[in-house]
Each structure stands twice: as structure tokens, then as C-alpha cells.
Amino acid sequence: HGVPRVRGGHPEQREPGGGWGEPGGRPGDGYGSVTGPRNGAPASFAPPSPSGPVSPSGPASPFPRQRQAPGEGPRQDYLDAFGADGDVFAVRPRGRTPGAARPADPYASVTDWSAADGGASGGGGIPGGAEADADDEPPTGEPAPVKGARGRTFTGIAAAAVTTVLAVVVAGQVADGSDGSDMRAQSATDQARGAHDPASRDDERPTPSASASAKPLTYEQKMGKTYPLGATLKASGKFDAVPGIAKGTGKGQKYTYRIDVEQGLGLDGGLFAEAVQKTLNDDRSWAHNGARTFERVESGQPDFVITLASPGTTAEWCAKSGLDTTEDNVSCDSAATQRVMINAYRWAQGAAPYGDAIHAYRQMLINHEVGHRIGYNHVTCDKDGELAPVMQQQTKFVDHDGIDCRPNAWAYPNG
Template sequence: MRGSGGGGAPIPRQRRASGPGPRQEYLDAFDEEDDVFAPRTPASAHAADAYASVTDWSAGTPADPRFDDHDHAGPTGTPAPGKGAKSRTFTGIAAAAVTTVLAVVVAGQVADDPGGAGVQSQSATDQARDIRDSASRADDRATPAPGPAAAPLTYDAKMARTYPLAATLKGSGKFDAVPGIAKAPGAGQKLTYRVDVEQGLGLDGELFAEAVQKTLNDQRSWAHNGAYAFERIYTGKPDFVITLASPGTTADWCAKSGLDTTVDNVSCDSAATERVMINAYRWAQGSETYGDRDIHAYRQMLINHEVGHRLGHGHVTCDKDGDLAPVMQQQTKFLDHDGIHCRANPWPYPAS
């Protein structure tokens, strides 16, 4: 703004438009009498801030600008030439160079690690690799492929085994009928039966039912020569009920027909009732007369013997040393009697 006196203030120089060439202060700094590559004492006691603006307005400036008007023009003026100005300009150039180098370094880091997440990315990568390695190790220790599944036990294999059951067991006295039917295979007199198993025995009721059907309809059994044909039913009224029960329950039902099974823990045909009682302890554990090796045959003898009573047959013994014991001999209790040795036999007609 113009003053009111006769002497006007100097007309401000017009600022040159920014062009492609270097700034004037950069050119002035490189005159012949000043070696910019020689060691130089800083123009000011204040250390230059490498992160400050490229133009250092405060470097070398006295505390009060009124005492340095000859060194500085106003903000719109051109800096006066001189060593002080060149020194300040060099300081600005150095700061610019440092800033440029830092910018290049940072730019390189940013280019190498976009988003500035190098450490986090590396940490995430390490974690992913650890998880992958852990999974790989787990895969390496995976359970080997199972071999062929074991074949289910056959009927004969099941019948050849003993099963745990206490000799003193007394069950609940409640029975479950084994579901299903098994048609009579022959043309003889048909007798129907149901199979009941006392609850809580822990024995295979279906195996027991299968054994009854196979045994009774064997040609060595009571179905011999077409005399009978036995059929298992599930509903309706049967001719008799073959019952697998605990020793205590067996004794209760046998007592209904005046029989005592507690002395030798045996089975019975409770003729006054519909039940043919098979002692579950004997079914599961067998007897000393047959031993574990022949328990399959012993179970066949139990069925044939007690059903034989239901068909009207009484007790008999062998009469000749070394002969097969008749199926109606009390083979659970003994094989030998009166000096005669009898051989175990589960069938009414063993030679068939």
C-alpha cells in the first residue's frame, strides 16, 4: 500500500512465475567464491531441524528483526545477496536433501509393504505357517485307516462261548417275549411255543430263541422222523412257553409244580404252568459234566431234556458202561452212576 509521504516505499518486485528451471536461491548458492562441498560453520547456533520446512525462516535470524533489516527483505522481497544469505540457503538445501532421502526411503518401504503392515503381515504369516505346520504334523500322526471290520460272530461261535451270570442271581420276575416268528419246517404234529426272557439278565434273547428253534427241529431231536414240527410265535396262545430266567425266578416257577431246583441249581418243566424253565445260570455257565469245551452241546441238551418232559418223557439212565447217556438222564447232575460211565449226549436220537 502506498504511503502518505512524498517518498514512496519501493515498489514490490513482481514474483516470477514458477518455471521448470531451478529456484533462484539455489543458483545463487552455487557462485564461484563459495565451495558448497567444503566444511562450513553453521550460520546459527540453532541446529537445523531435518524434518522442518525446506525454507528455514528462522535460521540465523536475530531475536528482534528490527536489528537486521539490511539482511532481510520483507516476505514479498528478494533476499539480499551475501554470505549470510548463501549460508542460510545452503542450510535449506541440506534440509531438503535430507528430507528427500527420507522420503525416498519411506517410499521404498511403502512400495515393499503397502499399507505399512509389514510387521503385522509377517506376524500373521508366521501364525498361519505355524497353524499349517501343526495341521501337517497332526495329519502325519492321523489314526491309520482301520483294517477290515471284524466279521460278526456266527451262531456256532456264539453258542460255543460262556457268558457271565451269578449262580445266586434272582431277577425281577418280569419277562419280555422275543419278537418274531419261526415257522415249523416239517410236516409232523405242529406244536407252537413262545420264548420269554427275564428282564435284566444281560443275555442274548435272540440267540436263545434261535437255539430253541434249531434244536427242536433237528432230526436228532423230537422232530425225528416227522413226529413233531415246532413253530415259534410271538402273539396268540402257544402250546407252551420256553422261559430263560435267573436261578431265583426259575426256582419260584418250578415250585409252582412242586419241584425244587435250588439243590443243584437246575432247570425244570413246570408242568402245572405253561412254562418250561431254563435256568439262565446253566445256560450261561454250563456244567462240570460237559465243561466249557462242550457248552454248545450242553445247551442243546437243556432244551431237549426239559421239552422232553413237556412231551411226557421221564428220567432214565444209561445201562451199559461207555454208552451215550439218554437225553432224559439228569446230565447236569451226573454222567456216571452205579459204576457205569455214561458219555454226554444232547439228542433223543443221536444216530439220526
């Protein structure tokens, strides 16, 4: 309608020709030194003069113009323009109705709570929730500080505490010679793994065990080891039968036997039983050419009982057949009883003529004592360099009467 378009800008922007009475303004009626609408705005919206004259286009403005120093908060005339019930500069949750009870917001920052809020109570911080909220009162005097100042103080304190803790952690890592790269690498690895793998292990990814890297010893390895046992040990004198049975070759004369191990030896009874069965049924042993077969049982009445016992107990059982095993600490076939006695000290430690060949010595020990049980007596070698007969007392000696023999564990060493 012929009125110049309103020019934008901040309400307090000073510029020539505005409605603030600045020099160079356009003169007008009823506005003191400045008249007319500011920047071409309608007269009804022009800012009033300090004296509040009547506007050319209407009655006197109810909002007297007040100058205010910078930094003193919002102008009072702007506060008054929005009425006594509204504080447009107060921070409120979106969509909140003044005076209404505020439900607790579980997601609100705890640092925004203050004594005026009453924490998370349902009555807006006042018991019963009946009184009006302090935020709903009209502003008086100087504008109140924006809510949350105390909360921001608490936030600053918390941030300072966290910074202090982080500084201590970093200092500890530097003192330890670590820059935290290991932890960062581990964190990155965990994140990458978590994107593809479940939190716990499943059947598709086996859990490593402590014994996975340590493979169990083979029979040969166990038979090549010596084991601790005292030369004068006298154990309990009580025996346990090794459970299980083992069939022989099924050819020739059949012998059944049971394996007993004295309690308290600390030796592997299963290894001893396995060694007896394999040795006796070897073709180099008494089963040569199918002449005999040896079968292990665990109960009933076997033909004999091969017994692993301490030196003291061995001596007791051998004495029942008139044999003295205390000299040279040897074994025996106690012919007056069912027991073929194997001295556990010799089984565990070996004998000097065999040196480190403990496996071969144990085979000789079994073949020698069982040979007595099936009817063979002691013999010796006759020529230098010959293998000693298995019935020679090889625990005591290999060489005799100037004849040098070689150790031998088999009745038929050539097969």
C-alpha cells in the first residue's frame, strides 16, 4: 500500500534514520526528535519515544521506551510485552504447561536438578504438587539466572574429577613404560570381534584347555623313564588287583595270571600290567612260535599272580619260599605261593648292568621271573661277546668269570 518494506535487523541495532532518535533520523510528528515509523514500518509498531507521545496512527503506546545498559539481561519492555504469566527466557521442557505438575524424566541429566525442582518428585518439587512452580511466577526486578546454573557447576566439578582420574591413569601407564597401546589394540580387537562373534564361546570355536599343548606320553616314552622309589621302602603289604582283562595269542599252552600292585607305591599299575602282557606274548619271549599264550584276568583263580611290591614286602614274600632278596635288592618267584614278586625298586630305578636302557631291563625282569614260574633255572653265557641268557641274573651282573656278555631281555632274541 505504498509503505516501504520493513527492513530486518536486531531490535537494538543503531543506525541513522531509525526510531531511536539517533542523529540523521527522519523527523516526524509526536516523537520528539524522531518521527515517523522506523525504517518504514507501520506507525503502530514504531518504538515509543522516551516521553510516550501519541502515535500518529493510534493511541499512545503502553510500552514506554527504556534504555538499558548492555549485559543487564532482556529489556523490561520485552518482558512486559509477553504478560505477567510467561517468562520467555526461562528454560522449560518443550510442550510444558505453566503451573502443571512435571513428571520425572528418567532421561534428564541429574545435573539439571536443583533444590527448586525438588528432584524427581511428581509435585514439581513442592509437597503435594499443589502450589505453582517457581518458574511460572512473573519476572520481577533483575532477570533470574537461567535454570541449570547449579547443575552446570556440578557438571564442571564432575568433569574436573574425571580429568583428574584420567591424568592419574595416564601417569601410571607412563611410569610402567606403557602408553596404553595394548589396551587400545585390545579394545579395537574386542569391538571387531563383537561385530561378528557372539559374546560367549560356542561349539564351533573350541575352548583351549591347559593340557592341549602337553600331549600324553606314549607307552614307549613311559617305559623309557625312571620313577622315584626308595631302595629300603616297606609299603602297606596290601595289594590291589589291576582291573581289566587281556587276551593272549590263543596258541600253545595257556597261562592265566593276575596283576597285583601294592598300595602306597605311587607307581602306574596300568603301565605295569600293559608291559607284562606285551612282553610275555612277544614272539621273542616264552610265547615263541606259539608254544605258549598268556592271558590276564582280574578275578578268579589264575595260575599265578605277578605282584609289584616294595623291597620290604618283596623280601617277606620271597622268604616264604626260602629266598633272600635283601642282598642286591632283587626279585624272585616265590614258588611256595602264587606270587611272582617283582621288586618295585628295580622296576622304577633299573640296574647297573643295563645303564640307561630301563625299558629293556624291565622286559628282562618280567621274562626272568616268569621263566622261573614255568620251570626254567639260572644259566650264564659261555663266550665273550655273547648275549646273556634271559635266565642269567642280569640284575647282579652281565660279565662273569672273565667272560664279557652283553645284556639281553629275551628268551629267543633272534625271534
